[in-house]
Amino acid sequence: MANLILKNLYKIYPDNVTAVKDLSLEIKDKEFLVLVGPSGCGKTTTLRMIAGLEEISSGEIYIEDRLVNDVAPKERDIAMVFQNYALYPHLTVYDNIAFGLKLRKIPKDEIKKNVQEVARILALEDLLDRKPKELSGGQKQRVALGRAMVRKPKVFLMDEPLSNLDAQLRTQMRIEIAKLHKNLETTFVYVTHDQTEAMTMGTRIVVMKDGLIQQIDNPQRIYDRPVNRFVAGFIGSPKMNFLEALIIEQNGRIFAKVADSLLLVSIARGQELKDKGYLGKEVILGIRAEHLYGKGDLLARHPECILSGRLEFTELRGSETYQYVKIAEIEVVVRVDSELQVETGQKVKVGFNMSKIHFFDKESGVNIAERGHTC
């Protein structure tokens, strides 16, 4: 069990590639922290620096308040689980799990007790005599986890451990790893490019881009209150819709003008936009599919929160239906009730829940008006 502190970390590879820029982060004891971001954003480099597998260009790393910059990987009391499970093919499951303990000359009885305990937790008891080639992908990944667990490390580091598994198994293993975290009560740092994994597993999420932290928060807050357009677009499925709009004032009320149509902005948020100098300026509106609607009664109740478009495509997902509607040359996705059936190509009205809309600065992408935004 341990907390981890990363202070002003930089990693500059030869040829001046800055993979991680001034990264500071405190990871609490027993936390499940997920580093998420697109390929190349520096998450693996960060994890490898914590493990001691990658030299730090500058900055400090503390594990349990001990500076570990110059501490060798095997002395850091951490275990790392990689994307490719890297099991020894000629060894049985038992020997794969026991390998590290044997190296450390732990007594045989103790090794047996520890391996059996880990096998029980990971439901590997019946597979201990098998070789890796006789295992499914999910079972191999469980053995890899077992090998890490048996050492009882202070911190688990995981780098895309599920990306070699098929979709169904990935979902199952996601739940298993989350349960494991609960049972082991140990600090987990988990790297993924998959926002669903981040949202479903992390107690806190760090969203990264180009070596820089964009936002650190719990999953719900990241989803509800993204600090910028990048985070808003990266987290959530389907992706947040974005539309260009001009902020105008008419008869004392503030509107977002999209092409030739107007959306009424709430008083508090209109005032905030005005205070911040956005009157007469273009912004980017952001709204999620579940905050758009196509229902007649709601549309009638909020006539100033509607844009018209053309239905391009309907996607049935069983429990919900998504309509892809072209509004002002932009395709937006709207979550509608399954019973709402409209033919492709028809004109449709899309209602906007204006208390859920985001306003992003067009240049910087920063989320600008949050006053009166309801989660």
Ligand SMILES: Nc1ncnc2c1ncn2[C@@H]1O[C@H](COP(=O)(O)OP(=O)(O)OP(=O)(O)O)[C@@H](O)[C@H]1O
């Ligand atoms: N050994 C290296 N030498 C030079 N540049 C490197 C090296 N390793 C990584 N990089 C660069 O550093 C940046 C960050 O890489 P890193 O692997 O940390 O990203 P990532 O977010 O984990 O991406 P992915 O999901 O694709 O693994 C990238 O631009 C990458 O090309």
